[in-house]
Amino acid sequence: MSGLILCNDTNVKNPYPIAELGISLHTAEELCYYIYNYVFLLESDFINEPLLYFIGTELAMPKLEEKIRKWIMDQSDMAQILFMILQDIHYYSEAELGVFKTQLEWMRRANPSERAKKKADYLLQKRKYAGAIHLYDSIIGGEQDKGMTKEFMGALYHNKGVAYAGLFEAEKALECMEKAYESLEREEILKEIFFLCQISGELELPEAMMLAVPAEQQFKWKEEFDTLYKHLMYSGKGKELEELWEKDSIRRKAGIQKLLSQWKQEYREMAKS
């Protein structure tokens, strides 16, 4: 299937809020997109009364609402209902639905820790660092799944470290990264630790690491870090800031204030658990 998908232009008065993403859904296609791409974010109570009201009344799809209710009555599991919703709305092709089915299968087979990690990884990817850390902690300290592998634990600590780095909590990040290295013993983690120390400027490279990595390798990493740093200084946000200095004092002040409030807002979002 390729071409144009005709949309039913229903005027949704009350969009459906998705707290995890901080957005709202306005159309049936967006609902499909959300289910398909964020299925691991969905809690067991996702199919609830407000969602049924949104589908039946706001999206003007009473037949689908009725069908979901019937499936709930028949004790169908959530995965089956989600699949049925996607099939009914026809936003995804058969091939795409096949991929989704595989994902649902994985979720069915995966243990709670794996599912929770997937969700935490998603939050990390979306820069919701505090939320991700919270989830990683709950997995690490969780009682339900004592049989976690060394690899899995390492990955948890690594990703938690990345999240702390995102919040500029370098010490905590370093602590997690060291634990991750202990479990995984991968060179790229050492490189990340090296970069972390470079960024913070205050952290000392752990002694064990200094011994583990030859000076020549560290020198190459330093060069790579410097190049990257320069690049970041003159692109994206660095460039935005740089451009402000070229403006007159009044505009510069207003620009800095605006940029600061924007960064603060972004940080608040990252730190919100």
Place this chain on the structure above:
Amino acid sequence: MQELLLGIDICDDYSQISYFNPQTLEAENLGLTEDESSCMVPTVICKEKGTDSWFIGEEAYRCALYGKGTMVDKLVKLAGKKGTATIEGIKYSADDLLRIFIKQILAIPVGRLGSDKFASVVFAFQNKSADVMDTVIKVTDEMGIPRECVHMANHAETYLFYVISQKKELWINQSCLFDLSETGLHYYELNVIRGRKPQVVEVNHEELEEGFSLEILETNAGKKLGDTILSSCAERLLQRKVMTSVFLTGKGFEDSQWAAGFLRFVCNKRRAFSGPGLFARGAAYMAYDHIQEETSYPYVCLCEGRLQSTISMQVWHEGRERQLVLASAGSDWYEAKAAASFILDNTNVLEFLVTPMGNGRQSKLTIQLDEFPARPNKTTKVEVIAAFLSESKISIRVIDRGFGEFFPAAGQMIRQDFQI
């Protein structure tokens, strides 16, 4: 209270009003007053000196004749070229004058029929000019007549509706109309094209070069000349055609005694009808049809002012591929508008199929959407709005709508006009 179903024909020389009588199911002409024998209202306007009073029609002539006011004529032509008229030192736009005229002419059926509820009004013009039609819409908006109750038509369309509202035996083969007025001699020919479903009824219009000023009919020699001209036109146009009926209308045929030779020819083995207000009555039939849930005329009506091709798009809907018709052949171009939203699925191009009603080849119109922001597949929604600038020109606007709050719209719009 009776709801008004009106057909109003506005020409540069005369305007006529017709209303659809729900009791008789016929369109009937309406004069200025009950005693008024003629239903033709001269399309002139006159402002009384020193007052704010305006007169139209015969009253306007009277006012000007007695030197009580300044008269302006040819209001449609003036509005079409966005002209002005200066009265008592004040410059009035043609729109202003047409506005006053239309308000006053609409007051006639209100007074005569005792109702100010307009259920459906069809304004007829010789040709549909967007400027003039926009003025009419503005006036009716001002008068509180709902937009959906106001429609526009040209003479070919109103003739078509007038004829197909008559008994089928009158138009089973071909039918024609001669319209003789101060503005010219017009010939309309209606053909029923068989073998298609729905049946196609087509009207071709020709403005004849032989048109003459009605002033020549004031002398016997002029009458004879007029008769000769019309007879030769009729012989040329009707030869070897199975014309079931011939209609005559316009000021020139108000009294058709002068055209004895012409009448003899057209009445030979054909049924001929002469009378004023044919276009207004056709418009009144259209007005009645507009309020019906299902049209009483299950035909594709092809004529000037109507689309000759169907515009459609190939889309996916509920998992199936189907043809989405944006505008059908035979629709009034002024009213043929469509809007639809689509999600782009592995494509960056919109294709519109143009399917002519006749035997012409199907063609494609394409719009590239490269200017729109790049997003993952299926996360760009576009709104397509199609409207017509004339019967052969379509204007398509494509608006980027993004994909909800996942991918907010950048607000870009692409507009392309195509000759079809």
